[in-house]
Amino acid sequence: MANPVAEVRNLTKKFGERTILNRLDLTVERGEFVALLGRSGSGKSTLLRVLAGLDDDVTGQATVAGTVSVAFQQPRLLPWRKVWRNVVLGLRQDGVSKSRNRALAEKALAEVQLAEHADDWPLTLSGGEAQRVSLARALVREPGLLLLDEPFGALDALTRIAMHGLVVDLWRRHRPGVLLVTHDVDEALRLAGRVLVLDGGRIVAEHRPRETDHDDLRRRVLADLGVTEDAVA
Ligand SMILES: Nc1ncnc2c1ncn2[C@@H]1O[C@H](COP(=O)(O)OP(=O)(O)O)[C@@H](O)[C@H]1O
């Protein structure tokens, strides 16, 4: 536990009488790629919102070192702003010149292979391109912690595979800690160094994909999620 970028201790989140996160503990180390699996409604997005500082109505601790960026399932671009403006939207704007912003946006867009789309309108982009803009917007902040909430969920299968490669590539280059929420077990096993399962408000299982055979691990993770082999065969 040398150098965490996110430390969650004893985190409880309730909506009314319902306890969604129940004394949850979680650590993400600097530069680590962690996938978070869990059934629909298990509280994955709630946890990410807390880590992103979007919800502080909690008890317990959630500490993040450095900047945190989030990318959601939907790219959430402002349609009335050009692509490059969307990229720098989350940056502090005080005293930053337009040309400096433009340069930062161009660099980030080049990293997601969209350099030539800087002056496009968001609505002219494909789903995959819009999601890459959303990634550029997350990266331009140079986050220590990158939160990805089902970022590939709305994409077609081929675009999804291309995005996997891109995200791993960006992670290798910038080395943020990544917490990737997905409902796709294979995606989690392929991308992450550590796979966590959220259930009943807590992390109930932890696996390190590289140490085990993926087929075997896939069965175990599905079991953690309450899915039996018969159901997926
Ligand atoms: N703002 C809210 N008010 C009330 N209940 C909420 C709110 N946001 C989420 N919930 C509930 O909390 C539970 C966890 O939601 P969420 O974190 O979005 O799950 P997941 O991302 O794992 O599918 C769900 O039952 C959801 O209905």
Ligand SMILES: [Mg+2]
């Ligand atoms: Mg969610």
